[in-house]
Each structure stands twice: as structure tokens, then as C-alpha cells.
Amino acid sequence: MSQRSTDERPPIAAAIIVNDGQVLMVRRRVKEGQLSWQFPAGEVEAGESGDEAAVREALEETGLTVRATGSLGERVHPNTGRTMFYVACDLVAGTAYVADEEELAEVAWCDRATLTAYVPYPFFGPVQEHLDANLR
Template sequence: MEIRIVVGGALIHRGRVLAARRSAPPEVAGRWEFPGGKAEPGESEEQALERELLEELGVTARASEPLPGRWTVRAGLELRFWAAELVSGEPQPLEDHSELRWLGPAELAGVDWLDHDREVLPYVARLLDRG
């Protein structure tokens, strides 16, 4: 079976990372994630993330580095995370999200993350400490 990649983006700006609260589907509504989505055929992970952040949040971003780990979301669907930098625009919850928050390192544990997203928080915290 062919594996389709889903890319989640830890969008970093001024020492904080963007968290997005899901509005759908019902089983994850109200929980927080790093925004992103499925890569289209022929698209690199970086291209997919940059396109998804534009579609979901209305911002221009640049994928900067992959974060450790890969997770099977369901058969044939694998989740990977990337760090990304905000290039231009102010994020808006345009698709699938009801709220956005910029979180500093000390605030990362303060929202109810989806399980896979919670697993990359230590790596995200290190990125925030660097910047």
C-alpha cells in the first residue's frame, strides 16, 4: 500500500509557536494541533506544509527543518512534523480551526494537544529556546 504523508507545522515567530484548536471532525474538535495537512502527489513535504499553512491560516511560511519522529495516523497515512518560520501575514483560522494561540515555551503544556502533536513538544520547546 502506498503511504500518504501528512505534514504538521510548528510555525514559529518571535520565540513562540502557533497552536490551532480543531473545529472538526467531531472526535478531535476542541483539541489543539500544529496546523498542516496531506501532501499532494508529487509535492515535497516542505511544499505541502507551505501550501497547507497558506490555505488553513492565510500566511506565507517557510518550512525550515524536519522534527524527529513519524506516526501512523491510520493505514496508509503517516504524520511527520516540520518546523516553519512565518514569512508574512497574520494567521487566521480559515479552515478546520476555531481558535489560534501563540504559545511560549512555558505555555506549551497549557492546551489539550492531540496525542501525536504532544509527542513533538520537547523538540518544539528546544526550537523556541534557541530562538
């Protein structure tokens, strides 16, 4: 059963892009609470699915063409109060870079150890399980 936010703002879709045992993280120019390093993500636009939004945001923020491969669930984020959709994605084409210079400061491919250093708190359970199964 999923939780829905009472927030009237559109939900956020996050792209969990794993490639060659690493996950792509972005560092936002403006922190959202404790959140500095996070997954490429943004608001779901009208008429768009969570999968479509995650794919679009990955391209807009990092220049990567990705394919959504499955939902990792949804929740109301405990720090932001926003409804979040988490979408597993495979890399199709491109090299990650800061494509949205207004929003992002940097991008990084993280293995398990690097990810723990960048994000020292646990992820949403289904996302953590996906990362545990796919990162080296």
C-alpha cells in the same frame, strides 16, 4: 530509521511555526481522538514534498506565508495511525487567522506555559526538542 504506516491514505505534513518565542497552534472543529489543539497540518498532495505541503497548509489554514527550514522527522502517529512529517517553519509574512473556517475553530500563538495547558501530553521527541530550544 522511520516508520511507515500500512495506511494507504496520504501522509500528513505538520508546520511547526515558531516566531518570537511562540508556536502557532490551531483548534480543529472536529477532534481527532484526543487531538483538539494541534499544529497547522494536512495531507501531502500528489507530487508534493512534506515541506511543500506544510507551507501550503499553513497558508490555507492560517493565512500565513511561511518558509520550511528543516525536517523534524516523521513517524506513524500513535492516535491516528497516519504517517506524519513534522516541518520546522519560519514566519515570512502575514497575521494568523482562521482562514479555513470549515476545518478550524481558532488559532493561537502559544508560549511554553500556554502550550502545556492546550496540549497536556508530550510531543514527538524531535518536535519537543525544537520547541524546548525555541519557546519562551
